Amino acid sequence: MIKISIRNVTQTFPARGGAEPYTALSGLDLDVREGELLPLVGPSGCGKSTVFALIAGLVRPSSGEVLIDGVPVTGPALDRGVVVQQYTLLPWRSAQANVEFGLEARAVPRRERARRARDLLELAGLTGDTERYPSELSAGARQRVALARSLAFDPGVLLMDEPFAGLDARTRESLAEDLLRVWRHTGKTVLFVTHDLDEATRLGGRVAVMTGAPGRIKEIVSDREAVATHG
Numbered sequence: 001m002i003k004i005s006i007r008n009v010t011q012t013f014p015a016r017g018g019a020e021p022y023t024a025l026s027g028l029d030l031d032v033r034e035g036e037l038l039p040l041v042g043p044s045g046c047g048k049s050t051v052f053a054l055i056a057g058l059v060r061p062s063s064g065e066v067l068i069d070g071v072p073v074t075g076p077a078l079d080r081g082v083v084v085q086q087y088t089l090l091p092w093r094s095a096q097a098n099v100e101f102g103l104e105a106r107a108v109p110r111r112e113r114a115r116r117a118r119d120l121l122e123l124a125g126l127t128g129d130t131e132r133y134p135s136e137l138s139a140g141a142r143q144r145v146a147l148a149r150s151l152a153f154d155p156g157v158l159l160m161d162e163p164f165a166g167l168d169a170r171t172r173e174s175l176a177e178d179l180l181r182v183w184r185h186t187g188k189t190v191l192f193v194t195h196d197l198d199e200a201t202r203l204g205g206r207v208a209v210m211t212g213a214p215g216r217i218k219e220i221v222s223d224r225e226a227v228a229t230h231g
C-alpha cells in the first residue's frame, strides 16, 4: 500500500529581482510505501527540502499532485510529524515539557500526557534526566527530544529534513540507531532527507536518489551495492 504519493510534480518559484522563474522540481514522481523508512538522498540544492515542504504541506505544487492515503495535501496537519535540522525546541521548557507541549492544547489529561512523553523520550533514546532544559542537553540529545515530540500526536507520517546534519559522525550513527528503533517499534511511514549516502544506506532498504537542475528522482535503489556505485 502506498502512503505518500507524489505524482508528476513541478515546482516553480517566482522570479526575484529580474531573474527568470526557477524550476526547482520537474515531473517528479515518488511513492513511499505504508510503514516504510525511505531515505531521500541527493546533492545540495537538488530540491530535497522542496519535496519535504510539499509533503509537509508548507508549499503547494505548481502542478501535479501530492497525496497522503490518496487524499491531496492542502496544508500542514497533525497526521505528519516533522523533524528538521535547526534547533526547534522551546528553551524555557524541559525535555519532558517540550514533548508534552502539543498535547496540552488538545486536552490530553495531565497524567496521560506525562506518561506518553516519558515513553516517547525513552523510545527516542533520551537517557538521564528528562527535566533538563534544552540548553543543558547535547545537540544529539536535543534531536532525540525533537524526535519524541514529533511523535506526540501519533502521526502516521514522519518527515525529517537533514535532522542529524551538523552533528559529529558518532552522534549521527547513534541517532540513526535511535531512529531505526523508533521506526521498528511504531511502524511509521518515514521520509528521511539527507545528502549523506552512507546515512541513507544505513537507514533504508530502498533509497530514493535525486538529481538536480531541475530536481527529479534519478532512481530508486534497493541493492546496497548499487547505491555504492551509483552514488
Ligand SMILES: Nc1ncnc2c1ncn2[C@@H]1O[C@H](COP(=O)(O)OP(=O)(O)OP(=O)(O)O)[C@@H](O)[C@H]1O
Residues within 6 Å of the ligand: 013, 014, 022, 024, 042, 043, 044, 045, 046, 047, 048, 049, 050, 051, 195
Ligand atoms: N522559496 C524559494 N524561492 C526561490 N528558489 C527557491 C526557493 N526554495 C528553494 N529554492 C531553490 O530551489 C532549489 C532547491 O532547493 P532545496 O532547498 O529544495 O534543495 P535541497 O536539496 O534541500 O538543498 P540542500 O541540500 O542545500 O538543503 C535551490 O536551487 C533553491 O535555491
Ligand SMILES: [Mg+2]
Residues within 6 Å of the ligand: 048, 049, 050, 161
Ligand atoms: Mg535542504
